[in-house]
C-alpha cells in the first residue's frame with residue numbers, strides 16, 4: 001500500500017472537499033471498463049479535469065488509484081447483487097461488513113463509504129461498529145443512505161459524511177429520473193456533518209444546484225466515467241425506447 005499523501009487530519013480532508021467535485025470511477029461487472037488500469041486512467045482524467053477526490057470500488061482499484069493519482073480516495077467494496085438495473089431490493093451491498101470496510105481502509109482509502117440504510121448487515125454488525133473499526137484504522141466514514149431518517153441515524157452513529165447515494169435504490173426512497181435534491185436539502189438542514197449529493201447527477205447544472213441546496217460536495221459517476229451506460233442512453237433514445245434513468 002502506498003502511504004496517503006494527505007494528512008489524516010479529518011478537518012483538513014473535509015475542507016479539501018468543500019464545494020468540490022468527487023468523481024466516481026467504477027464499472028459494473030462485465031463492463032469493458034472493469035479493468036484496474038482503465039479505472040486508473042479515468043481517475044487521472046478526473047484529476048486533470050479538476051476533481052477534488054476519487055470514489056472507487058474494491059480494494060485493488062482503491063490501492064491502484066491511491067498509488068497513481070494524487071487525490072484523496074473514497075473507497076468502497078460492492079459485494080452482492082446491486083439490484084440497480086432490476087429495481088429489486090437485494091439488501092446491503094456497498095461495503096456490507098466490517099471485514100469489507102477494513103479491507104478498503106487497508107488498501108489506502110482516506111474515506112470508507114458504506115451502506116448505512118436501516119437494512120440488516122450480513123455480518124450482523126451495527127453501523128456504529130463499522131464506524132468505530134474504520135476510525136481505528138485511520139480513515140473517515142461516508143454513510144451511504146436512502147432516506148432522511150437514515151441520514152440522521154448515521155450522523156448519530158459517528159459518520160463523518162452523509163451521502164444520498166442510495167436514494168432510489170433502497171426501500172423507502174422514490175426512484176427519480178434525476179438526483180434527490182430534496183433529500184440533500186433536508187439532510188443539510190438537519191445534520192452538522194457534511195452532506196454529499198450523489199446519484200443521478202446528470203449535468204453540471206444539477207451538480208451546482210446540489211451545492212446551492214446545501215451539499216458540501218457532489219459525487220458524479222455515470223455522467224463522467226461510464227461510456228457504456230452513456231452510449232446505451234443515446235442508443236435507446238435514437239431507437240425510440242425510453243432511456244433508463
Ligand SMILES: CC(=O)N[C@H](C=O)[C@@H](O)[C@H](O)[C@H](O)COP(=O)(O)O
Nearest residue numbers: 024165169199200201220221222223
Ligand atoms: C446505487 C449505487 O450502487 N451507487 C454506486 C455507489 O458507489 C455507484 O454505482 C454510482 O455510480 C455512484 O453512486 C454515482 O452515481 P451516478 O453514477 O448516478 O452519478
